[in-house]
Amino acid sequence: MTATILDGKATKDAIFAELTPRVAALAERGITPGLGTVLVGDDPGSHSYVKAKHADSAKVGVTSIRRDLPENTTQAELEKVIDELNADPACTGYIVQLPLPSHLDENAILERIPPEKDADGLAPISLGRLVLGKQGALPCTPLGVIELLRRYDVPLKGANVTVVGRGITVGRTIGLLLTRRSENATVTLCHTGTRDLASEVARADIVVAAAGSPGLITPEMVKPGAAVLDVGVSRVDGKLAGDVAPGVEEVAGHLSPNPGGVGPMTRAMLISNVVEAAERAAG
Numbered sequence: 001m002t003a004t005i006l007d008g009k010a011t012k013d014a015i016f017a018e019l020t021p022r023v024a025a026l027a028e029r030g031i032t033p034g035l036g037t038v039l040v041g042d043d044p045g046s047h048s049y050v051k052a053k054h055a056d057s058a059k060v061g062v063t064s065i066r067r068d069l070p071e072n073t074t075q076a077e078l079e080k081v082i083d084e085l086n087a088d089p090a091c092t093g094y095i096v097q098l099p100l101p102s103h104l105d106e107n108a109i110l111e112r113i114p115p116e117k118d119a120d121g122l123a124p125i126s127l128g129r130l131v132l133g134k135q136g137a138l139p140c141t142p143l144g145v146i147e148l149l150r151r152y153d154v155p156l157k158g159a160n161v162t163v164v165g166r167g168i169t170v171g172r173t174i175g176l177l178l179t180r181r182s183e184n185a186t187v188t189l190c191h192t193g194t195r196d197l198a199s200e201v202a203r204a205d206i207v208v209a210a211a212g213s214p215g216l217i218t219p220e221m222v223k224p225g226a227a228v229l230d231v232g233v234s235r236v237d238g239k240l241a242g243d244v245a246p247g248v249e250e251v252a253g254h255l256s257p258n259p260g261g262v263g264p265m266t267r268a269m270l271i272s273n274v275v276e277a278a279e280r281a282a283g
C-alpha cells in the first residue's frame with residue numbers, strides 16, 4: 001500500500017481561490033483586511049516564512065504590513081511597535097513570529113496583543129477563549145491539520161488521534177480543537193516523558209507528529225492505513241527534516257509530507273483567520 005499524499009500546497013491554493021472573492025466582496029464595502037507581521041532577528045527560516053506570508057496576502061488581496069526588527073531590539077522597542085500596530089486601523093490582525101530572541105519576554109509580548117487583532121490565536125486571551133469554547137482566533141497550525149484532514153475526507157469523529165509534542169503552536173493546542181463537539185476525536189498527547197511512544201502511536205487512526213525530532217515516527221510504529229501528519233521540522237546538516245521517517249508512506253493510508261503538507265496549510269489558515277475576522281467586524 002502507498003499512502004495518499006495530503007497535499008498542503010494544492011489545498012492552500014484551493015483555499016486562496018475561495019478567499020479571493022470574499023476579499024473582493026469586502027473591498028466593495030470599502031473594507032480591506034490588513035495582516036501585520038512582526039519579526040525580530042535574522043533567523044533565515046523565520047525570514048522565509050514571513051516573506052511567504054506577505055506573498056500569500058498579496059495573492060488574495062489582503063494588505064500587508066511588515067515590521068522587521070534587528071536581533072538586538074529591546075523589550076521596550078518591541079512593545080512600541082506592538083502598540084503602533086494596535087493603534088493602526090489598516091492593520092486588522094497581526095502575528096508576532098515565534099520564537100523571539102531569548103533576551104525578550106515572549107509572554108509579555110503576546111499579552112499585549114488584543115484578541116481582536118490576534119491573527120493566529122496565540123495570545124493568552126485567545127487561548128483562554130479556546131479553552132472555554134468561546135468565539136476567538138484559533139491557532140493556525142492545528143486549524144491547518146484539521147482542514148487538511150477534512151478536505152481529504154479523513155474522518156475525525158470518534159477517531160483515536162495521537163499527538164506527539166507539547167509545543168504551544170501545535171501539540172498543546174490541537175487537542176483543544178480536536179475534542180470540541182464539532183470534531184469529537186479522542187486525543188492522546190505524547191511528549192518526552194511518555195513511557196511507550198510506540199504503543200501510543202500504534203493505537204492511532206491519526207498521528208500528528210509535532211515533536212521536532214527528526215525521524216521519530218518509524219514505519220513499525222504506525223497502524224496500517226492510519227493518517228500520519230508530519231508537522232515537526234528540524235534542520236539536519238542544513239537540510240530540513242521532518243518527524244516522520246522514510247518508509248511510513250508504505251504503511252500509512254494518508255501522509256502529509258514535510259515540506260508540502262501542514263506548512264502551507266498554516267499559512268492558508270492565517271489568511272483565512274484575517275479574512276474571517278474582517279467579515280465578522282463588518283457584520
Ligand SMILES: Nc1nc(=O)c2c([nH]1)NC[C@@H]1CN(c3ccc(C(=O)N[C@@H](CCC(=O)O)C(=O)O)cc3)C=[N+]21
Binds near residue numbers: 099169258266
Ligand atoms: N506566531 C507564529 N505563528 C506561526 O504560525 C509560526 C510562528 N510564529 N513561528 C514559526 C512557525 C513555523 N511556521 C511555518 C509556516 C509555514 C511553513 C511553510 O509554508 N513551509 C513550506 C516550505 C518551507 C520551506 O521550504 O522553507 C512547506 O512546508 O512546504 C513552515 C512553517 C509558522 N510558525
